[in-house]
Amino acid sequence: MHESIRLGIVRGITVGVHWSVLAIAALLTWGLAGGYLPAAAPGYRAGAYWLVAGAAVVVFFASLLGHELGHSLMALRRGVRVDRITLWLFGGVAQLRGDPPDPRAEFEIAAAGPGVSLVAAAAGGIAAGLVGAVGGPDLAVAGLAWLALVNVVLAGFNLVPAAPLDGGRLLHALVWHTTHDRMRATRVATTAGRGFGTACIAVGIIGVAGGALAGAWLVLVGWFVLTAAGAEAAQAVLVESLAGVRVRDVMTTIPITVRADAAVSVVLEETFLRHHCSAFPVVDGGGWVVGLLTLRQVREVAAAERAHRTAAQVAHPVERVTCVGPDEPLVRVLGDSAPDGAAGGRMLVLDHDHLVGIVSPNDVHRAIRDAVA
Ligand SMILES: [Zn+2]
Structure with a gap:
């Protein structure tokens, strides 16, 4: 996944955005301005909803970037090189060069991303509370509360113990640590990934059949997880079979x-x-x-x-x-x-x-x- 728009370089890491993010940003802004915000804070003019929605979505993508930077900076600290961070259709991806040297490093690198998301969620929640307490506009409170909510959802989804999600990496690190068998850890994490991906697709299809269009999104996410887990498992088989070949x-x-x-x-x-x-x-x-x-x-x-x-x-x-x-x-x-x-x-x-x-x-x-x- 290469970026379409380059934002800059942080500590040698190319940070960029793939064009598919624009579609997601537009969809999110539209959903916020047209549904969530008017319901949570009625009585404002349409322009105000669009302004707050746009600002919230920009801050959301910044927190997504923070999540990936969390992974990346921790990776650098643990001696793993990072090539690029790209925001795309399914959030962010930090492209690491090489594997973590040990289970502890893997655990820390995987945990750092959701950690940043939870901090962002807490910051959004506290800010919403403060603005509300001083009698600020409830539209601002709604926007900040949404930011807290999406960051909690982001952290929660990423913590599902299934490869290639962060939770899958945590699971991998734990199995690797307890069994000292990296291959076994990969089998466990990628099997969980295939199971979770399949479950997402099934639930998504049931949702679409029942008239919930958001189910299509779940099908897409499930397909992505399923494919990525399969690729990781295949890569692991290759690595195992080439072990010892110089x-x-x-x-x-x-x-x-x-x-x-x-x-x-x-x-x-x-x-x-x-x-x-x-x-x-x-x-x-x-x-x-x-x-x-x-x-x-x-x-x-x-x-x-x-x-x-x-x-x-x-x-x-x-x-x-x-x-x-x-x-x-x-x-x-x-x-x-x-x-x-x-x-x-x-x-x-x-x-x-x-x-x-x-x-x-x-x-x-x-x-x-x-x-x-
Ligand atoms: Zn992550």
């Missing part, structure tokens, strides 16, 4: 290389057409890797130009290619392999800066097939 077990050892100063036309004739590979590492005169040349790049050079361009000029510079060590676990480097990146998911294997191999997506697929079989 980069050197799947790489192509001592790959054929291309000289940096060789003309592209020569490389095409003598290397690509002869060895039937779609990419070759490029090395300089001293044998150091300087890049990765793909067949696709060679094809993009006009035929007449190929004699005048060198491999190094056309290749992906080594800084832009994923480089891994031979003894790294395959599972860990897969996250860095960027299959849709420029190098097409290929990784160079370097041992103390010396090229020892290359890993292609095909190598990875073969390893997975062998591991699962």
Whole structure:
């Protein structure tokens, strides 16, 4: 989930909003101004309802952002990198790079988000109480009370013990802590996620059949939880089956290389057409890797130009290619392999800066097939 509108960068984390949030914001504002607020505080002009509704929704999204920042800042404190926070259709998502190192860290990271929501709820409730106590406008009291309510609902929903919700992470951390078995914890949390997702869909369908249109929303949420829990379970099976597999077990050892100063036309004739590979590492005169040349790049050079361009000029510079060590676990480097990146998911294997191999997506697929079989 990538943001459509970038709001800014906080502690290295890109914070953004996906366009689907605008639809939710419009729906919420409309529901508040047209239903909830006039019922809770009658007697105001329509413009006043829309103003308070708009302000409440903006503050609500700010508290949603606070929830995700809670997760993210705690993750940073526990040594887990965070790439981005994006607000979207189902609230917010903080994209962590890598897994928490231990159950305690996982528990704290998961708890921090709902914690922020509950603090926001308390703040809304106290503010509503204060405005009411000093005889302030009951429209403002209604708006603040709504903020308290939605933050309680948000925290409550997220605390349901089912992956991928925060409660699912808490459950995962607890099972992991008590059994010392991370896989088992994942099975428990994702099974709960599938059960909860299915239940949401069932209740939603019954609701829609009974005329409650909000049931459609529940179906959507249930479908999202069900899909995400399934994906997490599949990922866990992959991680388990690739346990112990290192980069050197799947790489192509001592790959054929291309000289940096060789003309592209020569490389095409003598290397690509002869060895039937779609990419070759490029090395300089001293044998150091300087890049990765793909067949696709060679094809993009006009035929007449190929004699005048060198491999190094056309290749992906080594800084832009994923480089891994031979003894790294395959599972860990897969996250860095960027299959849709420029190098097409290929990784160079370097041992103390010396090229020892290359890993292609095909190598990875073969390893997975062998591991699962
Ligand atoms: Zn959360």
